[in-house]
Amino acid sequence: MRLFRRQSTGPLGSLKGISGGLETALLLIDRVGNVLFANERAKELFGFESLEGRTILAVTLSHRVERIVRDTAETGEPHTEELGLRTTNDLIVIARAWPNPDQPRQVFLSLRDVTEVRRLERVRQDFVANVSHELKTPLTTIRAMAEVLADVETEDVELRAKYLKQIVSEVDRLTALVDDLLVLGRAESEQARLDPCNLSEVVEEVVVQLMPKALVRGLELEMMAPGPLMVSANAPQLRQVFLNLIDNAINYTVEGAIRVTISESESNEAIVTIQDSGIGIPSEDLPRIFERFYRVDKSRSRSSGGTGLGLSIVKHLVEAHGGSVGVESALHRGSTFVVRLPRVIPAAQGPHQTGS
Numbered sequence: 603m604r605l606f607r608r609q610s611t612g613p614l615g616s617l618k619g620i621s622g623g624l625e626t627a628l629l630l631i632d633r634v635g636n637v638l639f640a641n642e643r644a645k646e647l648f649g650f651e652s653l654e655g656r657t658i659l660a661v662t663l664s665h666r667v668e669r670i671v672r673d674t675a676e677t678g679e680p681h682t683e684e685l686g687l688r689t690t691n692d693l694i695v696i697a698r699a700w701p702n703p704d705q706p707r708q709v710f711l712s713l714r715d716v717t718e719v720r721r722l723e724r725v726r727q728d729f730v731a732n733v734s735h736e737l738k739t740p741l742t743t744i745r746a747m748a749e750v751l752a753d754v755e756t757e758d759v760e761l762r763a764k765y766l767k768q769i770v771s772e773v774d775r776l777t778a779l780v781d782d783l784l785v786l787g788r789a790e791s792e793q794a795r796l797d798p799c800n801l802s803e804v805v806e807e808v809v810v811q812l813m814p815k816a817l818v819r820g821l822e823l824e825m826m827a828p829g830p831l832m833v834s835a836n837a838p839q840l841r842q843v844f845l846n847l848i849d850n851a852i853n854y855t856v857e858g859a860i861r862v863t864i865s866e867s868e869s870n871e872a873i874v875t876i877q878d879s880g881i882g883i884p885s886e887d888l889p890r891i892f893e894r895f896y897r898v899d900k901s902r903s904r905s906s907g908g909t910g911l912g913l914s915i916v917k918h919l920v921e922a923h924g925g926s927v928g929v930e931s932a933l934h935r936g937s938t939f940v941v942r943l944p945r946v947i948p949a950a951q952g953p954h955q956t957g958s
């Protein structure tokens with residue numbers, strides 16, 4: 603009596619089954635460099651429906667990959683190397699080749715895509731380098747001035763007062779930087795709790811908070827809202843978003859007005875527009891201004907107490923709320939930042955409302 607019916611899939615059949623769901627591309631290559639087998643991920647990576655029968659060079663367009671496969675076939679030793687690949691995209695992969703234990707002249711090749719990992723590592727390294735630089739500049743200034751003040755020979759009272767004032771302003775800059783770094787760190791590590799929240803009220807609080815600053819600079823600051831507009835949000839984070847945007851609008855405007863408008867779109871979005879009549883942003887800088895530490899004019903940003911982190915915080919927080927932020931700007935005429943957030947639909951207006 604037969605208890606089991608065995609399905610004969612052959613060695614390549616079982617390889618297909620085992621490697622079909624892998625994230626890593628896997629290929630089996632014969633001793634002259636032809637592909638005998640490729641899993642789904644490999645086909646996806648190289649944009650071919652079928653790879654079998656093609657040479658590994660034709661598939662990968664990489665002499666380095668071809669070489670490690672050849673070296674492995676000749677020496678029987680496994681080889682691992684990180685290399686760049688030009689497939690449908692530019693990729694960084696870890697290529698590992700090892701001999702097929704059943705057929706020593708055949709070689710298995712796995713390609714693990716580490717492009718995103720390496721990109722994130724680079725972003726992190728750049729960030730650390732930028733933070734160190736941003737900390738070093740004020741620290742160097744503070745040190746130099748403290749040295750002058752410590753010199754008992756310096757009796758010039760005006761000079762002492764000037765240097766002390768500058769030290770205080772450098773310390774303020776360091777404090778602002780550390781505050782922004784803390785906000786950014788918290789925003790990136792915590793999943794904030796979202797509750798129904800009246801957007802108009804949050805924006806109004808920020809406008810009231812920044813009104814004295816606008817007035818001191820002779821700028822008009824006005825707000826238009828259609829009444830309460832509910833969004834699902836973390837109120838302190840939302841406050842931070844509009845604080846950064848409206849504060850920037852004030853800092854980068856010499857004369858004229860800042861208008862904050864709240865509206866709702868037909869697709870159930872709440873839209874906040876912050877329009878200023880300020881210095882504007884050159885079109886070539888626009889795509890980069892949401893990057894950490896990117897500033898159009900470093901000295902202007904510094905003199906207004908900017909850290910270069912405000913807009914990256916805005917983007918991060920708005921996206922964590924399921925929204926988006928965009929900007930349009932004309933040099934010397936002004937900028938308009940637009941924040942879009944998903945609305946909370948009151949039950950009575952909800953799209954799934956049923957009833958007689």
Ligand code: ADP
Nearest residue numbers: 850851854897898899903908909910911912913
């Ligand atoms: P900062 O602390 O330097 O203001 P942000 O991240 O808030 O940093 O902004 C990045 C840069 O974008 C600023 O340095 C400035 O060059 C530019 N920018 C931001 N908002 C405005 C605005 N409303 N008008 C003109 N330029 C702006």
